[in-house]
């Protein structure tokens with residue numbers, strides 16, 4: 315073996331020993347890190363801690379996330395379409411912020427909010443789809459108050475004991491904004507539908523139920539803003 319060959323084998327042996335040395339020990343731990351700033355970001359983690367204090371109410375919090383500016387409207391809350399230029403429509407998306415669940419605010423909504431939709435075939439079609447899903451189980455397919463929760467298919471009394479009034483009777487006493495209020499917050503025995511039905515669908519449903527009640531877009535409201543009728547009684551019936 316000449317010197318060159320010895321050097322060659324020595325190098326190979328050295329590399330093998332080095333590899334064994336490097337692979338031995340706890341391989342689950344990362345090795346030394348060069349320039350740790352590049353491996354670990356100094357930027358604040360969302361919802362993490364920060365050295366900069368933020369005033370929340372009366373106390374100071376040390377959080378990385380900044381608070382949104384007062385009056386911020388969450389992205390996507392108000393649709394970015396042509397209709398959003400209609401003030402009443404845009405307003406209805408933040409309805410519960412501006413109108414409380416009180417008869418006075420129901421009347422105020424009746425005076426302020428106008429339905430951005432009319433009873434066109436497309437609006438009625440979408441209103442009908444939402445109505446069938448969320449309302450017809452009580453109010454009935456034709457709006458007479460005979461849904462399957464009120465009267466079962468076999469003619470016996472259903473589980474829900476308060477019989478909704480027919481739309482033909484009730485809606486002529488309500489302005490569109492008041493109907494919007496009742497769908498949003500509910501009314502007496504009827505629960506609110508704000509979490510299920512989007513404001514957009516609520517307006518379309520209003521077009522549809524007015525159609526069911528035989529009322530035109532600009533229906534004349536009998537006794538606008540008058541005190542509400544007494545709650546419908548929950549009837550106790552035999553099975």
Ligand code: HEC
Pocket residue numbers: 445448449450451452453463474476477478479484488492493496497501502503504505507511519523544545546547
């Ligand atoms: C669980 C049964 C039930 C469901 C579901 C229901 N309603 Fe009602 N609704 C009632 C009852 C009962 C009343 C009568 C309340 C009263 O005047 O005492 C009523 C009343 C109303 C009124 C009159 C409110 C007022 O201000 O006088 C409107 C309008 C109405 N419902 C629309 C709807 C729409 C639209 C939906 C679907 C989004 C719906 N309801 C879903 C039971 C229901």
